[in-house]
Amino acid sequence: MAKEDNVSFGWAGKIARVNLSTGVISTESTDPYKQYIGGMGIANKIMYDEVPAGTDPLSPESKVIFAVGPLTASGVPLAGRTTLAHLSTFTKDHLVVDSHMGGMFGAKLKLAGWDALIIEGQSDKPVFVKIIDGDITIESADGVWGLGTRAATEALNTLVSNRACVATIGPAGENQLPYSNIINSRNHSAGAGVGAILGSKKCKAVVVEGNGSVYVKDPEAIAELSDYMLSDVIGSNNNHVVPSTQQEWAEFYDEGSRWTARDGLTWALAEDGPINTGEPKPGELNTVGYRCMKSTKDLGPAAEKYTVKMNGCHSCPIHCYSDLRVEAAEGTAGFETVGNTCAANFPVSVYMKKILGLDIADDESVLWDMTTQATMDNLGLWCNYAQLYRDIAHCYRAGVFEKNLPAEEYASINWAGFENDSKDPTVMVEILTKISQNDSELSKIAYGPLVWCERWNDQEWFDTATSTLINYRGWPVHHAIECFGQVGAVYNMMFNRDDMIHSAVNFQGCGLPWEIKQQIAKEVWGSETAIDQNKNYTPMNEYKAKFCWWSIVTDVLHDCLTLCNWVWPMTMSPSKSRDYRGDLDLEAKFYTAVTGEEMTRDELYKRAASVMTLQRANTVRGMGTTDMRNEHDTITEWVFTKDPDIQPFTAGTDKMEREDFQTALGMVYKEFGWDEKTGAPTAACLDDYGMGDVKDELASLNLL
Structure with a gap:
């Protein structure tokens, strides 16, 4: 192993750039992007710096950036996702969006020695990008162009390596259909039209085999944190922390919980006969996967x-x-x-x-x-x-x-x-x-x-x-007004597609009794009034704004670290001995153990807020206006007109009230440091987030 001062802990330290027009493949340092954490941050900064406003998503000037984070493939549990940034093919103004995929691609890219991959330009014939550790080539895809994702994956694994992960487009992407995606590991997808962008570039797939490793600063701490998390803190899917049926070990149960294992429920077609999911208890490391x-x-x-x-x-x-x-x-x-x-x-x-x-x-x-x-x-x-x-x-x-x-x-x-x-x-x-x-x-x-x-x-x-x-810009709900009312309504406005935020809905459906949820809400967001019971909403307040801000920021943080937001953040725990409290410092603890850079929860949250602000700035630039409130954050009419015989703030409805929604927008804008009237980043907040270059460009465009 090299001397410690020559080792990059967590990060691979390199970004690969593949130009399909010229055939030139080059390498760049990750260092200029580290303030943006990784993943979503790296990808969005490259998009901001390199893809001008008004670029056609299907033009050679359009780019697709695959990026991972410092925790990817480091041994940290649930650090297996990949964030992509590119232009939307299906929403108004074709603004910058993120798409995400699980599977094995991110880990393979990182183990091959790369923090990100930039694909740009446009080939005149079908190709795929082959990455075998540090060796990157552009190969002919004549034999797989036209195939579905399954046949293409099989063919490319046979051609390249059965140890490689294939991320491929199908016929929809080849035909540049706006609703098209990339598939890796059979069914793990990244959407928002990224398949059409690769199709326009005649890029069928990225095939990556990584045989390296990720250096971490404190492997013992990572192992201890992992055992602690798995034994004491982690729940099930969406961090649901009680079982869905009454069980011997559990004080509570909730029928809606995604902790669905129970005695008699089996993997009926398991290879050697049915496997009983049973009653996996908290603290049993070897049965977590049955929950x-x-x-x-x-x-x-x-x-x-x-x-x-x-x-x-x-x-x-x-x-x-x-x-x-x-x-x-x-x-x-x-x-x-x-x-x-x-x-x-x-x-x-x-x-x-x-x-x-x-x-x-x-x-x-x-x-x-x-x-x-x-x-x-x-x-x-x-x-x-x-x-x-x-x-x-x-x-x-x-x-x-x-x-x-x-x-x-x-x-x-x-x-x-x-x-x-x-x-x-x-x-x-x-x-x-x-x-x-x-x-x-x-x-x-x-x-x-x-x-x-x-x-x-x-x-x-x-x-x-x-x-x-x-x-009205073209996307549907993703845990919206039914998820804590104004909280879900506002965060559904923030991106340029459905938001993909699970932080709030994880808390909503965790299964704990209402009184315990209120206690946790007071501890995390400052007051039990940060949350309301389902379909029994009260007017907007500052604590709901903090909850909304936190939901956005933790989602962005996980997309930067490439942690799974369906299980993180670990606000709750299944452990009665912990009084059902989770540990919101875990991300920072893992970050410190992996990178050696001392990090607090608040600092990570601030960096994630800066990444959200960076994308917001790119949106302002792309739209050519600072009036995000009236031009971008335009919630559809039905949220105010549904349940016509019931008034807002009445038990039994999640109907929103117009003035209250506008109040909610302004309060959340304030949490980010954006202009409370327009929802656009201000010079002061861009300075505070360390984005002077973004501030200067927006100022030159009269967009501050």
Whole structure:
């Protein structure tokens, strides 16, 4: 090992740049970006510095940045995600967005010796980027262009290495469809149109094999912190800390908890016979991975018989990723093995069934979901946090398709598959395959509601609660007004796509009794009035603003460190001996142990707030206005008009009140140091965050 003063602890120290126009591959230092922590911070700073406002997402000047953080592949649990920054393909003004993926890609990139990968330019023929440790080359993709993500992955692993991780686009990305993604490790995706951007660059995939290691300053401290976290602090998926059923060890239980393990619930198709998930107790290090039975949580009890195991991303002990084998899906989608988590796991049973009026349940429901999901992932289609599914169901049932699609095109789809007397899940295969070709009127639905609602004269869909569209710029809810009212409403405005924040909803659904939640709220955000009970909201106050700020900042922090925000932050604990208190200093403790740089929670939070402010500044520049309140943070009408017979702040509704929402925006702006009237960063806050270069540019553009 080299002398300590020549070792970069945590960081690999290098960023790779691949120009597909010139074929030039170069290396840069990570050092200029370290103040932005890593991951999202590095990627957003590169986007700010190098991609001018108004750039076409599908032009050679557009870039895609893959970035990881100092904790990635360091031995820290749950540090297995990758953050990407690029331009949106589907929202107004095509502003900078983040997309994220789990799986194995981030760890492989880091172990290959890279903190980030910049892909720029545009090839004139299909290629893929091959990374074997420090050796990076641009290779011909002629043999895999046109393949689905599964076949492409298999072919590239065979060609390059079975130790490599393949992150690939499918036909949707190749055809530059705005709703397209990247898939790695079979079903781990990064969306927001990044597949279309790579498709425009003729870049089929990034294949990376990493055989190195990550130097850490204090490996003993990391091991001790990991054992402490796993024994005393960590919960299940979404950091739910009580079981969903009454169990011998637990003081409390909650039916909504994602700690779903119980005696008699099995991985029924496990390789050597069913495995009982049992009652894994806190403190049992070897049973943590049994806590989350996500397949039955998402798909219902019928999914048990199809569950092979619960799987996870690199360094994940929780395993919230469902591995299932559904033999009937071989006949409908072409794949009997499927696996995923979150929105992609239940497209029909949750997001389409009610709108369509479909009568499906049990095994039939599992087949519809798995058929749709396997097709989506193989095509490299992205759902915009399930918006695509709601839009398809609505446009069929409301007659929007029949009215706007050419007659021959409409007749080419077996729409009868959506009717109860002739239902057939392969209708989803037909629809999704046609959409991914991006050569029909139907494909416009995967340009997003911003496009199709205007094109097909259905703007009222934005103001319909069923749509769940939360912002007029084109994105849906992601734990919004149903998640602590004003808190969820405001953080759903902050990004240029759905926010992907889980910090607040993790606390909401943790399963602890209301009185304990109030105590924790007072300790963390200053008052028990920071939180309200579900659908029993009170007017905005300063403590809710702190809770909202914290929810945004912790999410950004995790996207910089590349920790999983579905389990972090660890505000709560399953341990009665800890009085159910978690440990919000854990991120800083791990950061210090890995990098050797002494770090406090407050300093990490401030750095994360600066990354959020950097993206906000890029948004101001991209829009050419400082009026974020009235031009960007534009919540849709239905949040104020739903439940017409009930007034806001009445028990039983999550309906918002207009003035109160505007008050909430201003109070959260103030928490970040942004202008309270406009929601734009100020010169003072940019100075405070150490972003003088950003301040100077915005000043030169009259955007301060």
